[in-house]
Each structure stands twice: as structure tokens, then as C-alpha cells.
Amino acid sequence: MPKGSWREFEDTAVKQTLQSSFQIESKSQLPVRVQKTRVGKGGKTVTVISGLTTRDNDQAKKLLKLLKSRCGTGGTIKGDLFELQGDQVSVVLELLKEEGYHPKKSGS
Template identity: 30%
Template sequence: MKKLSSLSDLKSLISTKELSNNKPLIPEIKKEPKQSLEAHYSKKGRAGKPVTVIKGFKGSKEKIKELAKLVKNKCGVGGSFKDNEIIVQGEHRDKITSILLELGHSVKRIGG
């Protein structure tokens, strides 16, 4: 096995096909109509633990679940999807708002 002397030598271990596959930071979600969403801050019914609830989605459940997965991955937290709402653990309204604005949705900050 060849001994690697620098980080640039690591390129020889990766195929050029893998290097040329540049993925965007936010994956393309099929163009949905622009939606007016609300980012709520809540502690109710969760033993005092803060959550961010995104409400106002219209569309198929699969699309909303896909968007929920994207938001949770970008924030690096857990959460769930229930009753056409995305529930994200912790107070991440600012970060979620910026993600949704990049996707073309309008977001209103409510509560807290």
C-alpha cells in the first residue's frame, strides 16, 4: 500500500466520479407553490421543553415529510410531523425561517 504524505494524496483514493458529483447544500425539492407559513415557539404539553412548530402547510403529506426531514437535518435536531405541522425540538425559528426563505416560502414569526 502506498504511503500518503499529504492531504492532497488522499484524492488518489477517491474516484473522479465521486469528486464531480457536487450536491447543493439544500437539495432540490420539487417546486411547490409558495406558501405562507408560521413559525411558532411553544412549551405547552411538552414538560416545559421548548419546540418550534411550523404551521400552515398545504400540499401532500409526502412533500411536507420531505421538507420536515430537510429542516431537521439542517438544524441537527430531532422532531416529528403531525397534523400538517412540523415540530422541531428546541428554539430554532431563525434558522428554520432562513431555510424556508431560501426555498421561496414566506414565514411569519409568532410567539415567544
């Protein structure tokens, strides 16, 4: 065994997954999903947007404000999900395409 090749505490699998998670650089490569749901909302329809990874909280708030003003409804950010009141799927898909994302409708 050549000298210096032993690395007891280095986990290459973790390092590779961290590097691959940061390789997505453009908005068009993000897997953005838009769906409407009524589960756990007291029968009210809510549009849920997942996959919008923003680097800072200010950018997420600006995007949410744009979505809410375009749809004319209320909304919130819960973790990495954006929620808008009502069935706003078609409006959200159009807006995200204009912003450079590649969204897809999921669910029924």
C-alpha cells in the same frame, strides 16, 4: 322565471369557498407561521411550523427531513403542524425563505 334557472340542491357558497381554497398556487402566498412553545411538552421548548400545506405526504416528509438535518434535531409531523425539538426559529425562517416560502415569526 326563465326555464332552467331553478337549482334546488346547488349550494353556491360551498362551491365558492372550495374554489377560493385552491387559488393559492405558489409557496410565497402561503401564510406560514413559525413559533416556539413549551405548552404541553413537559417544559421542553419546541418549534412549531404551521401553514405548510403540502399536497402529498412524501413532499411533507422530504421537507421535514431537510428541516431536521439543517437544525440538527429531531422532529415530527402532527396533522398539518411540523414540530422540531428546541428553539430553531431563526434557522427555520432562513431555510423556508430559501425554499421560496414567506414565513413569519409568531408569538414571543
